[in-house]
Amino acid sequence: MPPSFPVPPPGRYLRSARPWRAAAYLLGGSLTGTLALTVLTLLAVCGTALAPVLVGLPLLGALALAGVPFAALERRRLRLLHPGAAPLPDPHRDPDRTGLAAWARTRFGEQATWRELGYAVLAATLLWPLELLAVGAAFIVPGDLIATPVMLALDGEQANPLKIHGVTGYPVALLCAAAGLLLLPLCLYGLGAAAAARAALARLVLGPGRDDDLAVKVTELTSSRARLAAAFDAERRRIERDLHDGAQLRLVALSMTLGLARLDAPPGSPLAAQLAAAHAEAGAALTSLRELVHGIHPQVLTDRGLSDAVADIADRSPIPVDTDFDLPGRLSEQVESAGYFFVSETLANAAKHSGANRITVTGRHDGNRLTVEVADDGRGGADAARGSGLTGLADRMSVVDGRLTLTSPPGGPTLLRVEIPCIPKAP
Numbered sequence: 001m002p003p004s005f006p007v008p009p010p011g012r013y014l015r016s017a018r019p020w021r022a023a024a025y026l027l028g029g030s031l032t033g034t035l036a037l038t039v040l041t042l043l044a045v046c047g048t049a050l051a052p053v054l055v056g057l058p059l060l061g062a063l064a065l066a067g068v069p070f071a072a073l074e075r076r077r078l079r080l081l082h083p084g085a086a087p088l089p090d091p092h093r094d095p096d097r098t099g100l101a102a103w104a105r106t107r108f109g110e111q112a113t114w115r116e117l118g119y120a121v122l123a124a125t126l127l128w129p130l131e132l133l134a135v136g137a138a139f140i141v142p143g144d145l146i147a148t149p150v151m152l153a154l155d156g157e158q159a160n161p162l163k164i165h166g167v168t169g170y171p172v173a174l175l176c177a178a179a180g181l182l183l184l185p186l187c188l189y190g191l192g193a194a195a196a197a198r199a200a201l202a203r204l205v206l207g208p209g210r211d212d213d214l215a216v217k218v219t220e221l222t223s224s225r226a227r228l229a230a231a232f233d234a235e236r237r238r239i240e241r242d243l244h245d246g247a248q249l250r251l252v253a254l255s256m257t258l259g260l261a262r263l264d265a266p267p268g269s270p271l272a273a274q275l276a277a278a279h280a281e282a283g284a285a286l287t288s289l290r291e292l293v294h295g296i297h298p299q300v301l302t303d304r305g306l307s308d309a310v311a312d313i314a315d316r317s318p319i320p321v322d323t324d325f326d327l328p329g330r331l332s333e334q335v336e337s338a339g340y341f342f343v344s345e346t347l348a349n350a351a352k353h354s355g356a357n358r359i360t361v362t363g364r365h366d367g368n369r370l371t372v373e374v375a376d377d378g379r380g381g382a383d384a385a386r387g388s389g390l391t392g393l394a395d396r397m398s399v400v401d402g403r404l405t406l407t408s409p410p411g412g413p414t415l416l417r418v419e420i421p422c423i424p425k426a427p
Contacts, residue, residue, distance in 0.1 A: 022195035026131040033128025067116030091208040138187040145180025149173040255282040325363035354378030380412035
């Protein structure tokens with residue numbers, strides 16, 4: 001982060017606009033501080049007085065959030081000191097939903113909101129008088145000394161620089177003016193130092209804290225992970241479409257052509273045997289391709305939703321599977337895809353390791369989350385640490401903020417549950 005008020009060499013500093021920008025920054029702070037004092041006092045008094053009749057509660061809420069616009073103004077004012085510096089980042093997160101209620105709920109839960117309120121109170125009670133005093137001292141004290149000969153000439157008898165000494169002669173008056181001229185650069189440097197200290201305090205309090213940075217990074221990481229998952233699912237669907245509409249149709253055509261060629265070949269001839277073998281290989285390749293396409297992204301999931309897709313995979317399971325899904329409608333593509341592959345991989349693991357005779361798959365939606373359970377009557381003892389595929393399944397569910405739980409005592413039964421926060425699509 002660049003310094004808020006870098007100080008150049010003395011000659012350049014006094015010839016530049018920096019002293020005037022420092023004065024403008026401090027004067028602006030005194031104005032915003034008095035405005036904050038007025039607003040905070042009105043909100044506190046009116047909110048407290050009207051709280052018994054509930055009218056004051058919104059005012060007290062506004063009092064708690066009053067630091068947010070004040071801090072936004074303070075972050076913009078920092079550009080007065082160093083126009084070329086990068087703006088101070090906003091520490092606030094974007095609400096997860098639109099609307100005033102979502103915005104207020106997010107702001108009340110952030111540490112930055114309370115830091116900004118404390119800063120507004122500090123500026124309203126302590127900082128603005130100090131800023132006004134710093135600007136006044138920097139210009140009034142040397143200015144009054146420099147003006148001593150003029151005041152003596154106007155009065156004719158006596159001048160009182162700084163109201164502490166009576167000057168009756170021009171030699172002393174000129175000496176006071178010279179002292180004022182020497183004091184002015186020092187006061188201007190003091191003004192710059194005061195502005196720099198004020199800006200450093202603003203950057204420290206109003207910029208993103210360590211917790212804010214961590215929250216922003218977590219939010220960005222979550223968003224990027226969701227985008228990658230969405231892109232991955234879209235690519236899976238594209239590959240499935242290309243294989244289904246391209247290679248699969250060509251294999252079907254090849255199989256039909258070989259079948260027709262077998263009809264024209266002389267029975268019992270070497271050509272007939274070769275055509276029969278080629279026809280069988282084409283059929284096997286077509287079956288393998290169909291299984292591959294179904295594993296990449298089943299078309300039934302896209303067309304008819306999670307319930308029918310789970311019923312389809314249950315029909316192809318080597319272990320009998322009972323399905324019971326009660327969903328209010330279609331869910332988002334990511335959630336449906338995650339739920340489907342959760343069931344698919346769990347059934348595959350159960351067929352390899354569980355020794356179960358029967359599996360039950362249930363799915364429910366309570367308005368806020370999808371819950372899918374897969375239970376089997378196998379030997380149990382499933383453990384993610386032993387490389388049973390549960391770790392990869394948990395990683396896949398985490399992409400959609402799903403929570404995976406496993407209950408598998410030795411001897412069984414085994415219950416695997418996933419909960420995915422989601423809302424149904426609008427019809």
